[in-house]
Amino acid sequence: MINFNKPYITGKEVHFIYDAVASGHISGNGKYTKICQKYFENQWHFKKTLLTTSCTDALEMCAMLLNIKAGDEVIMPSYTFVSTALAFVRQGAKIVFVDSRNDHPGMDENKIEELITAKTKVIVTVHYAGVACDMDKIMDIANKHELFVVEDAAQAIDSYYTGKDGIKKALGSIGHLAAFSFHETKNIQCGEGGLLAINDDRFIKRAEIIWEKGTNRAEFFRGEVNKYGWVDIGSSFLPSEVVAAFLWAQIENIDIIQKRRLEIWDWYSQHVDKLFEDFKFTKPSLPIYATNNAHMYYLVLSSFEERTLFIKTLKDKGLFPVFHYLSLHKSKYYSDKHDGRQLPNSDHFEECLVRMPFYYELEENEILKALSNQ
Amino acid sequence: MINFNKPYITGKEVHFIYDAVASGHISGNGKYTKICQKYFENQWHFKKTLLTTSCTDALEMCAMLLNIKAGDEVIMPSYTFVSTALAFVRQGAKIVFVDSRNDHPGMDENKIEELITAKTKVIVTVHYAGVACDMDKIMDIANKHELFVVEDAAQAIDSYYTGKDGIKKALGSIGHLAAFSFHETKNIQCGEGGLLAINDDRFIKRAEIIWEKGTNRAEFFRGEVNKYGWVDIGSSFLPSEVVAAFLWAQIENIDIIQKRRLEIWDWYSQHVDKLFEDFKFTKPSLPIYATNNAHMYYLVLSSFEERTLFIKTLKDKGLFPVFHYLSLHKSKYYSDKHDGRQLPNSDHFEECLVRMPFYYELEENEILKALSNQ
Numbered sequence: 158m159i160n161f162n163k164p165y166i167t168g169k170e171v172h173f174i175y176d177a178v179a180s181g182h183i184s185g186n187g188k189y190t191k192i193c194q195k196y197f198e199n200q201w202h203f204k205k206t207l208l209t210t211s212c213t214d215a216l217e218m219c220a221m222l223l224n225i226k227a228g229d230e231v232i233m234p235s236y237t238f239v240s241t242a243l244a245f246v247r248q249g250a251k252i253v254f255v256d257s258r259n260d261h262p263g264m265d266e267n268k269i270e271e272l273i274t275a276k277t278k279v280i281v282t283v284h285y286a287g288v289a290c291d292m293d294k295i296m297d298i299a300n301k302h303e304l305f306v307v308e309d310a311a312q313a314i315d316s317y318y319t320g321k322d323g324i325k326k327a328l329g330s331i332g333h334l335a336a337f338s339f340h341e342t343k344n345i346q347c348g349e350g351g352l353l354a355i356n357d358d359r360f361i362k363r364a365e366i367i368w369e370k371g372t373n374r375a376e377f378f379r380g381e382v383n384k385y386g387w388v389d390i391g392s393s394f395l396p397s398e399v400v401a402a403f404l405w406a407q408i409e410n411i412d413i414i415q416k417r418r419l420e421i422w423d424w425y426s427q428h429v430d431k432l433f434e435d436f437k438f439t440k441p442s443l444p445i446y447a448t449n450n451a452h453m454y455y456l457v458l459s460s461f462e463e464r465t466l467f468i469k470t471l472k473d474k475g476l477f478p479v480f481h482y483l484s485l486h487k488s489k490y491y492s493d494k495h496d497g498r499q500l501p502n503s504d505h506f507e508e509c510l511v512r513m514p515f516y517y518e519l520e521e522n523e524i525l526k527a528l529s530n531q
Numbered sequence: 532m533i534n535f536n537k538p539y540i541t542g543k544e545v546h547f548i549y550d551a552v553a554s555g556h557i558s559g560n561g562k563y564t565k566i567c568q569k570y571f572e573n574q575w576h577f578k579k580t581l582l583t584t585s586c587t588d589a590l591e592m593c594a595m596l597l598n599i600k601a602g603d604e605v606i607m608p609s610y611t612f613v614s615t616a617l618a619f620v621r622q623g624a625k626i627v628f629v630d631s632r633n634d635h636p637g638m639d640e641n642k643i644e645e646l647i648t649a650k651t652k653v654i655v656t657v658h659y660a661g662v663a664c665d666m667d668k669i670m671d672i673a674n675k676h677e678l679f680v681v682e683d684a685a686q687a688i689d690s691y692y693t694g695k696d697g698i699k700k701a702l703g704s705i706g707h708l709a710a711f712s713f714h715e716t717k718n719i720q721c722g723e724g725g726l727l728a729i730n731d732d733r734f735i736k737r738a739e740i741i742w743e744k745g746t747n748r749a750e751f752f753r754g755e756v757n758k759y760g761w762v763d764i765g766s767s768f769l770p771s772e773v774v775a776a777f778l779w780a781q782i783e784n785i786d787i788i789q790k791r792r793l794e795i796w797d798w799y800s801q802h803v804d805k806l807f808e809d810f811k812f813t814k815p816s817l818p819i820y821a822t823n824n825a826h827m828y829y830l831v832l833s834s835f836e837e838r839t840l841f842i843k844t845l846k847d848k849g850l851f852p853v854f855h856y857l858s859l860h861k862s863k864y865y866s867d868k869h870d871g872r873q874l875p876n877s878d879h880f881e882e883c884l885v886r887m888p889f890y891y892e893l894e895e896n897e898i899l900k901a902l903s904n905q
């Protein structure tokens with residue numbers, strides 16, 4: 158049986174957890190939180206990062222930092238995980254959904270500007286499958302209309318965008334703020350976990366406060382104030398050191414993990430035409446400005462019925478591909494709040510996209526063996 | 532050097548983390564989350580519990596479940612951790628602070644009713660040091676005025692209240708909802724972690740949805756619906772299985788932990804008069820309806836100056852007692868939102884209360900040895 162996902166363990170997670178425990182500091186913002194954050198800042202040139210208990214929480218921090226209030230409008234794709242919207246809805250935002258591109262589940266950059274009103278505050282880009290949205294276009298629109306850009310980079314660790322300036326930039330380092338996920342389905346993971354990346358100095362000091370339950374505890378520990386207290390809104394966004402220590406073992410192995418995942422991705426890309434020649438589908442395409450971080454390998458079948466048959470056929474052979482998002486604009490919670498526009502590309506990916514089993518330890522010959530089952 | 536706290540490790544934490552990892556399910560709501568929850572439900576007769584990433588998050592779930600909205604009033608003590616208030620403020624609540632009792636940092640049950648208005652929705656009790664508030668009085672007031680009661684039981688695991696019916700009830704099992712903490716400073720801990728306890732059936736189904744990012748994923752996995760989607764508000768409140776596995780090792784040892792903590796508490800109680808005879812202070816008192824869970828041992832010095840001298844004297848000998856909360860009604864964030872009432876008992880505990888070093892591995896003769904230093 159080949160499941161869709163199997164979390165990879167490098168073997169050193171428990172070693173670092175022992176070390177964290179031995180240090181006597183297991184609550185948040187200890188040694189491992191700090192070295193994880195430092196790694197991300199150095200590696201991908203974020204100005205400041207903060208580990209969080211989930212990507213949802215990192216997105217909530219974005220919504221709080223941007224002072225999102227009731228009635229503010231936030232533009233984002235409908236074909237995304239519920240948390241992209243949920244985090245802004247919690248602050249009272251109205252979500253304005255953009256359709257996906259027709260060649261990719263990411264949002265159609267050319268359909269954003271027509272949705273901007275006087276109430277629009279933020280554009281949230283989602284780098285689906287770790288493939289960059291066209292950030293030059295999005296940043297130009299945001300700058301023109303004085304909007305903030307949040308990159309939902311949940312799937313986009315170690316992926317890049319090269320725009321008109323020719324400089325290859327890490328996803329999550331381009332918008333004002335960004336959120337990453339370390340959920341067990343991600344390239345590097347700690348079960349549940351996330352990261353807020355801050356690229357605009359204005360947000361750094363307040364982010365530390367919001368992260369630490371609305372207190373100026375960070376300043377206190379740096380000796381900048383002599384006691385700490387309640388100074389702002391916030392929550393308990395920081396994870397246990399147990400989680401941070403686990404994540405550090407994954408970070409140490411990221412190069413090995415990424416190399417292997419890319420091999421698997423390339424193998425799929427080279428073999429799916431032949432392996433699934435009985436089905437009608439398209440393969441993922443990569444825009445010239447984007448890199449592939451091998452987060453997932455997906456196919457887009459020609460119809461919902463075709464996808465249903467595809468999934469059933471593979472399941473019968475012991476392979477478990479899975480569909481993905483349900484369009485948020487049609488969800489039970491939001492359909493009566495949506496402005497009624499049809500989003501046909503989002504619906505198309507909802508009905509036709511399927512994700513192949515994909516994890517570090519997956520072996521190509523296991524797949525071939527399963528597919529040869531009658 | 533004897534610090535205020537040293538998180539206790541039973542030795543089996545890493546064993547259970549290995550096991551969680553081997554099971555292939557490291558994200559939330561796996562095997563260890565379920566056995567932790569089941570333990571709490573069976574042990575203390577909560578109708579339903581949900582592990583959370585922090586006590587703050589459990590309190591936020593309470594505020595969401597009670598539909599707290601802008602303008603709603605929530606009554607709570609001022610002498611408490613910022614999260615008690617923060618969770619309700621995040622939903623837009625106005626906090627109405629009650630003063631502490633003069634014999635205990637917990638809120639004065641006789642001063643609650645005069646603060647109730649047509650806008651009051653919730654009374655939040657805080658069982659300071661794990662010592663019960665007078666829950667009969669509080670529940671009577673709540674029932675009379677049709678209010679909800681949330682027990683902030685952050686410090687109150689394995690502590691009890693015996694009211695007029697003569698039945699000994701676990702703290703957290705009396706109000707409509709309750710929140711516990713497993714922060715590293717607590718009796719059992721996982722670095723950062725919490726628990727929502729639900730004692731009213733009306734909240735159970737929705738709590739599962741709010742916990743799982745506003746989706747009906749729990750129903751999906753029970754086979755009650757054939758796909759899951761966005762149905763309500765929510766967040767990612769569930770912790771990684773890495774954290775739950777860690778917590779399970781603590782739970783397995785709770786009897787041993789509690790026995791030893793009670794010994795240390797009793798030792799302090801028997802020796803502080805003599806040990807600190809040069810200082811003026813009062814010792815903690817236990818109301819007849821309450822038990823002691825040995826969460827902390829505190830003293831209330833006769834003045835701020837006396838406390839300052841006490842802390843300095845002990846620090847010079849290598850012992851690190853610490854003060855506790857700053858009254859929230861005077862905080863930078865809330866002072867201009869507070870209604871201006873003076874809360875002298877809260878201020879008194881802010882200025883005069885000190886917590887002694889207190890942890891499982893603390894040895895009485897270490898304390899004696901330190902105090903004999905010149």
